[in-house]
Amino acid sequence: MIANDTLHWWQRGVVYQIYPRSFKDTTGNGVGDLQGVIDKLDYLQSLGIDALWLSPFYPSPMADFGYDVADYCDVDPLFGDLATFDRLVAEAHKRRLKIIIDWVPNHTSDQHPWFIESRRSRDNPKRDWYFWRDPAAGGGPPNNWGSFFGGPAWTYDASTGQYYLHQFCKEQPELNWRNPEVKAAMFDTLRFWMKRGVDGFRMDVIGLIIKDKDLRDNPPNPNAPANLPANDLFSRLLQVYNMDQDDVHPVLREIRGVLDEYDDRCGIGELWGPLDRWVKYYGEHGEELHLPFNFRLMDGMAWNAGQMRGVVDALEAALPDFAWPNYVLGNHDRTRLATRFGGQAQARVASMLLLTLRGTPTIYYGEEIGMEDVPIPPEKIQDPQGLNLGPERTRDVCRTPMQWDAGPNAGFSPAGVATWLPLADDYPARNVAALTDDPKSILSLYRRLLGLRRTRPALQGGSYRPVDVAYDDVYVYDRAVFAERYLVALNFAAEPRTLAIPGETTGRVLLSTHLDREEAVSLDALALRANEGVIIEL
Numbered sequence: 001m002i003a004n005d006t007l008h009w010w011q012r013g014v015v016y017q018i019y020p021r022s023f024k025d026t027t028g029n030g031v032g033d034l035q036g037v038i039d040k041l042d043y044l045q046s047l048g049i050d051a052l053w054l055s056p057f058y059p060s061p062m063a064d065f066g067y068d069v070a071d072y073c074d075v076d077p078l079f080g081d082l083a084t085f086d087r088l089v090a091e092a093h094k095r096r097l098k099i100i101i102d103w104v105p106n107h108t109s110d111q112h113p114w115f116i117e118s119r120r121s122r123d124n125p126k127r128d129w130y131f132w133r134d135p136a137a138g139g140g141p142p143n144n145w146g147s148f149f150g151g152p153a154w155t156y157d158a159s160t161g162q163y164y165l166h167q168f169c170k171e172q173p174e175l176n177w178r179n180p181e182v183k184a185a186m187f188d189t190l191r192f193w194m195k196r197g198v199d200g201f202r203m204d205v206i207g208l209i210i211k212d213k214d215l216r217d218n219p220p221n222p223n224a225p226a227n228l229p230a231n232d233l234f235s236r237l238l239q240v241y242n243m244d245q246d247d248v249h250p251v252l253r254e255i256r257g258v259l260d261e262y263d264d265r266c267g268i269g270e271l272w273g274p275l276d277r278w279v280k281y282y283g284e285h286g287e288e289l290h291l292p293f294n295f296r297l298m299d300g301m302a303w304n305a306g307q308m309r310g311v312v313d314a315l316e317a318a319l320p321d322f323a324w325p326n327y328v329l330g331n332h333d334r335t336r337l338a339t340r341f342g343g344q345a346q347a348r349v350a351s352m353l354l355l356t357l358r359g360t361p362t363i364y365y366g367e368e369i370g371m372e373d374v375p376i377p378p379e380k381i382q383d384p385q386g387l388n389l390g391p392e393r394t395r396d397v398c399r400t401p402m403q404w405d406a407g408p409n410a411g412f413s414p415a416g417v418a419t420w421l422p423l424a425d426d427y428p429a430r431n432v433a434a435l436t437d438d439p440k441s442i443l444s445l446y447r448r449l450l451g452l453r454r455t456r457p458a459l460q461g462g463s464y465r466p467v468d469v470a471y472d473d474v475y476v477y478d479r480a481v482f483a484e485r486y487l488v489a490l491n492f493a494a495e496p497r498t499l500a501i502p503g504e505t506t507g508r509v510l511l512s513t514h515l516d517r518e519e520a521v522s523l524d525a526l527a528l529r530a531n532e533g534v535i536i537e538l
Helices: 034-039 041-047 082-094 113-118 180-195 248-259 275-282 305-318 344-356 384-389 432-436 442-455
Strands: 015-018 051-054 098-103 154-157 162-165 200-203 266-269 326-328 360-364 463-467 474-481 484-491 497-499 506-512 520-522 526-528 533-537
Touching (some): 034 041, 041 442, 248 275, 275 305, 305 474, 344 442, 442 506, 484 526
Parallel strands (some): 015 051, 200 266, 326 360
Antiparallel strands (some): 484 533, 506 520
16 A cells, blocks of 8 residues: 555556557558647546556558668657657646656667668677677577567678667567667667656567577477467467566666656556566665556456456565556457457456456557457468468457548548558447546446545555455455555456445445446345446445
């Protein structure tokens, strides 16, 4: 339990992820831009979020849609320019919204000047800024590592007779973070953006930046699925030597030191792995990442009450006292939650779970209107993962344009413009304008949840305590700070449930996911409808 006046903004607040290509197009080219974000700041403020996380907008050849960075200190003309970015920061801050940007430290574009220099010759001063190695003794790549996007993680450069490492596209060569010059240059990119007012960074694949010194082969994965695509070398191996090395932690402490040169900035890291390894990224005393991103509610978990509670309880037990939890249910790499969790009814339950657990929640754009995956015809797939590993692996399905209204192109692009990805068929009914006018819509639910969270201290800094009930498809917990207490009860079942809450007699329903219930209730016979979640004031 933490008093709210001692919480940092990144503990109190709710983060909203914007995929700039898909948020709002103001230039009529079918692609979203930074001015589009500026134009929608009033909407975001009214929604009730506290911080915007912007996926990459840097100059890039777009082999991986901006995660192949050609210049860390500029804006791609597709999205605007630095002046536009500065206006975005100023306008966001005017509305008391924080700005978090993506920082991509593991790899650059092959068009970055650093890599262009590095590949010129074996003795180029920047050669050691990347991983260049001779072929294996019998020929072929230096080791057996596979790319996340299919095929080997090495590409041969005929001009110098060596391979370079890339665990994503071949256009994304990996930086050598054991080189002090690389560290110094990358630290300066952080300072560049903090000087422009950036409040925090989401650090892409931060656990990959340090590799095994000897680049040893990864062992085979005995549990690899039998039906993997032939070129999915990555999934056939256990990721032992290419990520999550113990040597990464001193580097993270240095990164944190750079953030701490400026007031109250936040470092968020994209990480995976077992809980005992993941929790180390906070540091021994909280001196590494403020928030290692926690994907456990969506990575390999079945959407049921028992598994969700198990994940949360395990996390709470593993966190040291100084560590602040966080939760994510959707992002630009995953199936949208309304699709993954079985439709709109459970999407509402998921929203209540996300926004009432202890810790910082992150909302992916469009979740507040219940956007679902959009089928992408094979000929329109653009995601390199889908192009290389098959249509069923494309992430395009969750990156489609935001649905603002029922007009042409859902209000995302002007009429007659071909949007960069197809729109959902349901956009005439599922859009911000239509759902704003519906007091029982999922958008209205998000507004109510965010409003409660902002005004009720127990839902921000309060303690978390799970409550045992008779049904294994209902998840119940309470949140408390001092005398303020709330009970959250979430019915994951498609049938009604009646619960007896131990130790409690009466309470008052403040909010139901059905948005039709505010009433006193008896807690020895608490009735939940199918797919209903409630917040009860005790």
